[in-house]
Amino acid sequence: MLIRRTSLAAAVAVATFGLLAAGPAFADYAKPPEHLLKVLKAPPPPAPNIDPSGQRLLLTTAQTYPSITRVAQPYLKLAGVRLEPKNRSRHDTPGGYGIPACVADFTLVEIASGKSTKVNLPQGCAGAAQWSADGSRFAFQNAVDTSVQLWVGDAATGQVKQVPNVQLNPIFGYTVQWLGGSQSLLVKLVPANQGPAPSNGGTPTGPDAQESLGSSGESSTYEARDTLTSVHDEKLFAYYGASQLAVVDAAAGSVRPVGQPALYNDVNAAPDGVHVLTETLKAPFSHAVTYQRFANDVAVLDLGNGRNTVLASLPLADRVPVHGVPEGPRGYDWRSTDPATLVYAEALDKGDWKVSVPHRDRVLMLKAPFTGKPVEIARTAQRFEGFAWSADPAVSFQFENDENRHWMQARIVDVDQPKKEGRLLWDMSSDELYGNPGNLMFKRLPSGAPVVRQEGNTVFLRGQGASPQGDRPFLDALNLGTLKSERLFRSAADAYEQVIGFSATPGHLVTWHQSVIDPPNAFVRLLGERIDNAKAGEAQFESRPTALTKLVDPTPEVRQIQKRLVTYKRADGVDLSFTLYTPPGYKEGQRVPAILYAYPADFANAAQAGQVSGSQQTFTRLQPYRLMLLAGYAIIDNASFPIVGDPKNAYDTYLEQLEADAKAAVDKAVELGVVDRNRIGVTGHSHGGLMTANLIAHTTLFKAGVATSGSYNKTFTPFGFQNERRSVWQAQDVYLKASPFFYADKIKLPLLLVHGEDDANPGTEPFQSRKLYQAIRGNGGTTRLVMLPNEPHWYTALESNEQLVYEMLNWFDTYVKNAK
Secondary structure (H helix, E strand, C coil): CCCCCCCCCCEEEECCHHHCCCCCCCCCCCCCCHHHHHHHCCCCCCEEEECCCCCEEEEEEECCCCCHHHHCCCCEEECCEEEECCCCEECCCCCCCCCCCCEEEEEEEECCCCCEEEECCCCCEECCCEECCCCCEEEEEEECCCCEEEEEEECCCCCEEECCCCCECCCCCCCEEEECCCCEEEEEECCCCCCCCCCCCCCCCCCCCCCCCCCCCCCCHHHCCCCCCCHHHHHHHHHHHCEEEEEEECCCCCEEEEEEEECEEEEEECCCCCEEEEEEECCCCCCCCCHHHCCEEEEEEECCCCCEEEEEEECCCCCCCCCCCCCCEEEEEECCCCCCEEEEEEECCCCCCCCCCCCCEEEEEEECCCCCCCEEEEEECCEEEEEEEECCCCCEEEEEEECCCCEEEEEEECCCCCCCCCEEEEEEECCCCCCCCCEECEEECCCCCEEECEECCEEEEEECCCCCCCCCCEEEEEECCCCCEEEEEECCCCCEEEEEEECCCCCEEEEEEECCCCCCEEEEEEEEEECCCCCCCCCCEEEEEEECCCCCCCCHHHHHCEEEEEEEECCCCCEEEEEEEECCCCCCCCCEEEEEEECCEEECCHHHHCCCCCCCCCCCCCCHHHHHHHHCCEEEEEECCEEECCCCCHHHHHHHHHHHHHHHHHHHHHHCCCEEEEEEEEEEECHHHHHHHHHHHHCCCCCEEEEECCCCCHHHCCCCECCECCCCCCCHHHHHHCCHHHHHHHCCCCEEEEEECCCCCCCCCCHHHHHHHHHHHHCCCCEEEEEECCCCCCCCCHHHHHHHHHHHHHHHHHHHHCCC
8 A cells, every 4th residue: 555644644544544434534633523632631630849948839830732833843852862953952851752841821929918920921831830948939940932941930029030141951861950058059051162063964974883792681671762873963962962050049040150161960069069979871881772871971060169079970871771770879869967978879789670689789978079989888689779867966767679579678778877877767568559558758958959848757658548549648656766657638538629739838738639520729737736536647736728729620510520430450460440430421330331551560469559549529621541531431431450470570461451441340340230241442551552452463352452562573673572581582482472463463453553653751752562463464454553743652642642533532432342
């Protein structure tokens, strides 16, 4: 079949398109029906961000979807980063999954009075705001046509102003940070007088040559993304990667350059506001891995005198074991309670979890002026994960993790007395939901350094509060003497309410409340008298709420959708769950067509695999696949699809567990009397796309599938995928069995494949969908391939998402709802 393109069209290849009722085989972007389109384009709820002083709340509303014109802007692919050369803005998020969202609205809300102030944003694409340590100011980046600007806002008035003569360089992140408090900022600038970018005249200057001279060592599949491919790429990387560090006076707007331009990656200011930890990338640059694994120097720059003290020169890390860490010093960070003290780790097992050793890491501390010998302060049986510092220098929280067992430990230690044994605080599965104690809450010191929030002998824990009935977020007070927790707050069972911070007024919490019918809004809660007869797990104190914001529902028609949490068991006894959504106007007892959505997850233990996550009490918003509800479908949403077993061999039974998960979910949905067994479709994204293709290939539970941005031939991820640790040469049968490409002759049920043309997510490159389409087509299957121009792993543009909904609706209508 001849495949042709149009300038603004998806490249479409069709095997049996004549069966579809909607649209020609080759067309420009399509749109779904208007009632679906209206909901798709509705603005999202804002994200709340409480200032460090507890006086104000900043509500940030992101742009829903940019236009394809924005997404299609030219960019460079440079060693794992995508850069728009016109203004040097990032064309992708730090994770590489899409265009960074522009802020559509900033609104400041005074917590004490409820007064609301809308911030007048400048023209361009504003980024997220960063609070100063005292909450008096906030700073944000703003991308315009030819540069990325720095803006500073006054929290009291909401007035914002541009800092003149500042052109930021955000290529590697860590671009703007408050320095030693609230008066100045440390920024990365485009170097002055840099001249034009290197040019090869549009003609290749030579081949892309790589070599390996017999040294052994794994190189994870997940390292390669938009790697360098030529000497010209290397020159562009060095040119666009170079930054000039500078100190900006937030009030006066003056700019003071510090040091010399370099390829600064990580930049982290010490609490004293004078010393800066830097990671500087250096040549030669690799064509095999991304910049995160390049050779680099770790140093401390003194902002006062410009002196640079090198701490470590680390080589190219292109042989890191799968699920391992590089050898040598890693994870440098500042101790929050000292002016300038560094803490970092070194592997004792060559960074390889397969090596058996009594201790995997040692942890070291180095004080200013950084010329002495570092002091070893700990050895950890498992991988060191970092410290959480309290304001009390004698109390720190040390974390370590065993990825093989999915196990974590936390200890309370005094790093200044390393020979004194720490107290074990938590020793538990990292997959545990029901017994998860929550996460420590933090505050900022006047220096801006984060420390654990502590009142007397009490610290605070905030958690999701998972339970068999769904999530009920909580706030606990942990007594450091007894190591026992007391529950201060727990969300009501008929809502979903999270603590987002403490008000400046003692005894007051700020929460973010929502329910199925109530949009998210901020509340202030006063903790009152103790409740003598409080049940276990419930709040031990009275809590009186006052609404702080009054945000309205942008899509009231969606409130007609009903949802409920459903629990059931897999055939082998593993507990499972899904959220069942029914379409508007649904009547009990009516059987309707349905779509199952899931994303398989790996678990070391069946007990944690069956725990319920999520809540049916959240405000209902419709992602593209959920928009099918407005077309009369039920949605079997976020169905549990655990792959349970020892991480060393769990994928030996991947297909068997996948089918068991699917059968249990379908049987339960049918048993409820809601779903028509003969009209069920399945969909999933990424690893869920692989799941979808495998279920279509190996089961008859579904009438049709829609797989988006999946990886269908796992031999192209030869050094591991998901939690599979073995290489394809160690477990060839596992890789082949998990790959629907090798079962394309069995894919006779209709399968729609959608993929972003610019997907750089390692393992899900666009050829994966193209090759599976060709294999199904060649074997006489029913399939359709839609490649979305300019889109990465997650689809960003409004036009692309409209196309996705259009394709999904027509595919499921043809092969599920109206199936013969």
